[in-house]
Structure formats: structure tokens, C-alpha cells
Amino acid sequence: MPHAAGRFLVAAVIGVSAVAPANAQLFKNETFSLYGDVRLRAETDWDSQTAGGVAREDRTRMRVRLRVGFLFDPNEHWRVEARVRGGQEGSQQSPHITILDFDDNDTGDTAFNFDRWYVRGKAGGFEAWAGRNDLPFWKQDELLFDDDVTMPGVALRWEAKAGSGKLSLAGGYFSPPVGMTFTSGNLAAGQIAYLPEVGGVKLAFAAGAYLFDADPLDLDNLGLLDTNAFRDYSIVAASLQVRFSAGDRPLVFGADGMHNTEDYDPNDLVDTFAAANHDQTDGYVLLLTYGGLGESNDWLLGYYYAHIETLAVNNSYAQDDWVRWGSATQTRSSNMEGHEFRFGWAFDPKMNVMARLYVADAITTVEDGNRFRIDFNYRF
16 A cells, blocks of 8 residues: 555654643633643555445545633632534544545534533432533443543532542433534443552452443434444453553553343344444453653553444444444444554653554454554644
8 A cells, every 4th residue: 555655654654743832721720720622633445345345446635623611610629611522513532623534535524512511419439410521331342332421411520539549430421422512311330430549560450330321212312323322231341450660751551341241132122233233241351551642751661452342332432443344424333353552652641653563354354444544743
């Protein structure tokens, strides 16, 4: 793919030259602050085919993410936050806008919507919020829930010291989004997590249940793929992480496992997608990272392996990084197994570059693909 590689190099150079200066900052005082972040992305996809074995055209493009918000902390107990993000209005998974497509594909619409708006209270180890916010659960990757997916609802979290670490309980009731302006169905979820430290080794154990209750009569949910609009999910998931210092840098081993306990009928004549995939309900992730990006000149190496069966996760709310499968606004990020390789470099604590290579194949079909991207991230 020499031609695609050349276009990708041009896109990467454009991205480097456009990174914001390190001394930029927004307003901040004791109770009120403005903040934001910008990401410039150069991305190329190649050697991909559909589930029917039809080759997709290679694609190279430049994308941008812009988010701006405010925090109001009148005292130590209360917080009000609101944040606006860019992206296509029909996507709950991606806040990115395509600004240049080297193959003259449609770059899509551009919209700005609130992805956070909530009031939070804290006291005596308890924390609760109402509004729209990130899910309140500990995680180490995005294979179950994408970091960019925020949900309206209510959440409660309790944390206390226990032995050599911290024990937390978190739960909530949410309305899953369909794009950025609609919601449909409900999600009741809870998690227990324990993060101890033993002999200089930091450990993390987490287990949770995530119960999606679909609303098939709601026409707002028809944009979801894989007939997710009509199907319940009852997912149990567990995570383990081991972190210690090696050569003055953090070395992290992690593993996730997930299982959808719903008993789908293999003879269902209404939800034929669930019937055809009734036994595809398990997933797991293995990861290894070395280094970090918290200080100037820090670097990070990482490797992830994922095996996510078709109904192991609700793929309307899982990551959209690994594959280009889906539509312009929705990603089908399950029925896949593959690898992610990453390298990151921090110019300073607020600015870094991250390069990632994804190689993925479908589990039950011939669909596959390769993706490489470079992100330039800046927080202000």
C-alpha cells in the first residue's frame, strides 16, 4: 500500500504541525474552571473485507476531536459540570469529525452536543450524581464500554479503606444513548472493586453486572446495529490487574472476562440475529503495558489481545477503535478477535502522541481489517 502510506505520512505531518502550544490554558479560580482537550488523528485502513467477502476500499483520513467544558465546585461536597463535544449527532461512540478524506469519501455532518451535564455530591465516602456523565465503574480498557459513551441517569458510589487498599461499590440506573440526542431502554448496573497494595505490587480486582433492558417499541433506537434495539443483555464481567515497578517504570498485566447470561432462543423467528448467534456470548481481553505518559518525555509500550464474541457485549456501547465495521455513525465492535500494539510519547503532562496498530478478524465470518492511527492529544 505505498500510495496509502504516503497519504498517511502527509496526514501525520499535518497533525504534528497543528498541535496546540504547550503554554495554552483556559480560565481557573478556586471554584470555577474552564477546560478542554483537542485530538488530531491521522488514520488509515487497509486489506479489509466485509462479512460477505467483498473487499472494502482502503481509506486514509484526518480527523479531529474537540471537547470544552466547565467545572463549578462551590465547596468540597458539590460539583456541577457540563461539557460539549464535537462529532456526528448520530454517533454515541465517536466524538471525532473527519476534516479531510484522501479518498474523497463523505466526511459526514458536524455537530456539537453536551456529553456531560450533571450535579454531584460527596460526603463521608459516598458520591452520587444525577445527569449525564461517564459510567462510575473501574475499568482498564474499552472493550466492554467505550470511554466516549456517556449516559444520562443516576449513580451512587461508596469507597472506603480496607486492609492495604480501597474497596468500592458503585451502581446506577441509566438510559443508553442512541446518538447524542436520543436515548432508548434502560441499563441497571453495579460493580464491586478492590485495589490493594502488597509488597510494592498494586493489584486491582473488579466484578460487575450490566443489565440492558431494550425498548423494542421505541422508534428512536432504530439506528442501532445488529438489532440491538430489540434485545436485552445481562452481562457479568470481571477484571484483574497487577502493577509493579520494573526499571523505574510501571509494568502492568491485566485480564478481563465477560459473559452474557441471556438465554437466547436458537429458534427465535423474530430476533433471527440472536438466534443465529445464541451461543456467541463470551469474551476476554489480555493486556500488557510498560511505561506511562504522566510526565515529560515519558513513553509507553502496550499490547492487547481481545476475543469478543457477537453477543458477549452490547456493541452499540463498546469501543469503536479496533475495526471499521458498521456504518458512518455506528460501530459493530463484537464478533472479533485480534491484536492492538501501541506506542506513546509524552511531550509534557498535557501533550502526548499515541500510535496504534490494530489487526482484527471476525470470529464467525470472513470479515477482517487492519488499521493504523496516530493521535496527537492536548489537554488545556
